[in-house]
Amino acid sequence: MEALAKIVAKATEAAVDPADAKNQAAAASAGYAYGLAAIGPGIGIGYLVGKAVEAMARQPEAAGMVRTTMFLGIAFTEALALIGFVVFILLKFA
Amino acid sequence: MIALEFPPINAILRWQDVAPSFNKIAIIAVLATIIGCTIFAMAARADARKAPRGARNLAETSVEFIENGVIMQTMGRDGLGWTPFLLTLFLFIYLCNVPGIIPFFQMPATARMAIPGALALMVWVVYNGAGIKHQGFGGYFKSVLFPPGVPKALYVLVTPIEFISAIIVRPFSLAVRLFANMLAGHILLVTFALLSESLFQAKDKILIPFGVLPMFMLIFLTGFEVLVAFLQAYIFTILTAVYIGGAVHPEH
Amino acid sequence: MATAVVTLSGGSVVSVRLASEKGVAAAPRAEEGAEPKDMGPNPISPELKELAWGFGSFLVFLVIMRLFLVPKVRKGMAERYDGIRADLEGADAAKADARAEVAKYEAALVEVRAEVAKRVDAARVTLDSERGEAIAAANRRIAAKKAEAEAAAVAERAAARDQISAAVTSVTATATSIAVGKQADNSVVTQAVAQAMQSTGAR
Numbered sequence: 001m002e003a004l005a006k007i008v009a010k011a012t013e014a015a016v017d018p019a020d021a022k023n024q025a026a027a028a029s030a031g032y033a034y035g036l037a038a039i040g041p042g043i044g045i046g047y048l049v050g051k052a053v054e055a056m057a058r059q060p061e062a063a064g065m066v067r068t069t070m071f072l073g074i075a076f077t078e079a080l081a082l083i084g085f086v087v088f089i090l091l092k093f094a
Numbered sequence: 095m096i097a098l099e100f101p102p103i104n105a106i107l108r109w110q111d112v113a114p115s116f117n118k119i120a121i122i123a124v125l126a127t128i129i130g131c132t133i134f135a136m137a138a139r140a141d142a143r144k145a146p147r148g149a150r151n152l153a154e155t156s157v158e159f160i161e162n163g164v165i166m167q168t169m170g171r172d173g174l175g176w177t178p179f180l181l182t183l184f185l186f187i188y189l190c191n192v193p194g195i196i197p198f199f200q201m202p203a204t205a206r207m208a209i210p211g212a213l214a215l216m217v218w219v220v221y222n223g224a225g226i227k228h229q230g231f232g233g234y235f236k237s238v239l240f241p242p243g244v245p246k247a248l249y250v251l252v253t254p255i256e257f258i259s260a261i262i263v264r265p266f267s268l269a270v271r272l273f274a275n276m277l278a279g280h281i282l283l284v285t286f287a288l289l290s291e292s293l294f295q296a297k298d299k300i301l302i303p304f305g306v307l308p309m310f311m312l313i314f315l316t317g318f319e320v321l322v323a324f325l326q327a328y329i330f331t332i333l334t335a336v337y338i339g340g341a342v343h344p345e346h
Numbered sequence: 347m348a349t350a351v352v353t354l355s356g357g358s359v360v361s362v363r364l365a366s367e368k369g370v371a372a373a374p375r376a377e378e379g380a381e382p383k384d385m386g387p388n389p390i391s392p393e394l395k396e397l398a399w400g401f402g403s404f405l406v407f408l409v410i411m412r413l414f415l416v417p418k419v420r421k422g423m424a425e426r427y428d429g430i431r432a433d434l435e436g437a438d439a440a441k442a443d444a445r446a447e448v449a450k451y452e453a454a455l456v457e458v459r460a461e462v463a464k465r466v467d468a469a470r471v472t473l474d475s476e477r478g479e480a481i482a483a484a485n486r487r488i489a490a491k492k493a494e495a496e497a498a499a500v501a502e503r504a505a506a507r508d509q510i511s512a513a514v515t516s517v518t519a520t521a522t523s524i525a526v527g528k529q530a531d532n533s534v535v536t537q538a539v540a541q542a543m544q545s546t547g548a549r
Contacts, residue, residue: 064167068163068168068332071332072333074329075271075329075332076267078271082278083270085277086274089277090388093388104389107389111395115395117395120399120403123399123404124403127404127407131410135415138415140422142423143425150419150422153419154419154423178408178411178412178416178417179408179412181411186403206396208392208394208397211397212397212400212404216401277389
């Protein structure tokens, strides 16, 4: 059993050349990059839209202004997640 | 089991030239210009006195959308002179986004960095230029770098932040937002299309009915992309309006 | 593997040929040995030809819109809105006119009503006075007749009394002459009779 494990380890070791190792690390960290980058903006956008809906429900006559501001806020918040996505693309494919 | 073989990213983003240095992105950009001009030319030809129909209705709706939904909300009445610029920006980006879901195009032209980058750079030049024109060179940079109403000691902190945010981050985030949104949508569509296709063509006959699930997802995402195409064009336009308004009237 | 979304797929093979710059075109379906290391340029970096075409067509679009199309459409819109505004103002004016007309009509109506009421009142007053006069006349007539009748009754009563007193006087005188045997004094008898009648009449 132990011998088998050793053989497997050797075989995998042999198969991995440095460039591939780097690619693998990049691919793995790409997932982390995007996943982590999505947390904050996710919370932020949820909070933002919830508050905006609250404001619109309280004051329907100001709904247009609130909506515009909400989209602006979403745009700014979302940019962070999108930068994470770009980093993902860079790590994975560049 | 099936193994989904995802094509290299450039295979779904880069297109061969149909003519020297004229690929699908260029086709979409040129078509966007032609379609936009055609709609407005038809609108301009139509009788203005009658109730608007067809192309004229479309054109007037978009003009009013830009004036009431973008300019009045951000710049106020004296920003109405920017209508042609913002309208063109909005229409061009929208018409470049929409081919992402139109069969045979299936590619938003804005999912490549070229068009968003160029537009963002142009917007950067425009709002800085507008600020310099309205307040003079010194006045503009003073109002950008040293915002009034801040304690003097804090300028050490505020000025670099304002510089980075106003001069570097704004065009960058403007370009990246549009580009990354459209690219993400495109990749999502590709993924689900590939998934359902490989399920439909699976050797294991049992897997074939499951291909319907990603197909439904694909349909849903296509509908979502319709929304995103509009929303991203709107956000790009309204942010441009906000930047221009901020540069022209720093007190707001 | 076809890419349904991506391309004009010709069969079951990826038919996307990459824009060739450094032999990229052959990349995706390379042999096992030759790994597709060269995946072409970075997917994020902008390409000059796309930039040129995209930005160029945008500039053309912008110039055409700015110089020709938007002003035209805007002018048409402004014209129509002005027209609508003028129509609206016209309608408002017409409405105001109609209102004024109605007010005038109502004023006239009120006047006429007042006139009618006045006339009715006047008629009533004349009627009342006439009736009053008629009643007064009737009353006067009745009073006259009553007075006449009363006078007649008084006269008759006086006549009857005279007759009675005459009869009583003659009877008394006769009775007295029979009883006494000589002619009674006529004036005394008359006085006695009158006294007796007076006392009975008073009772």
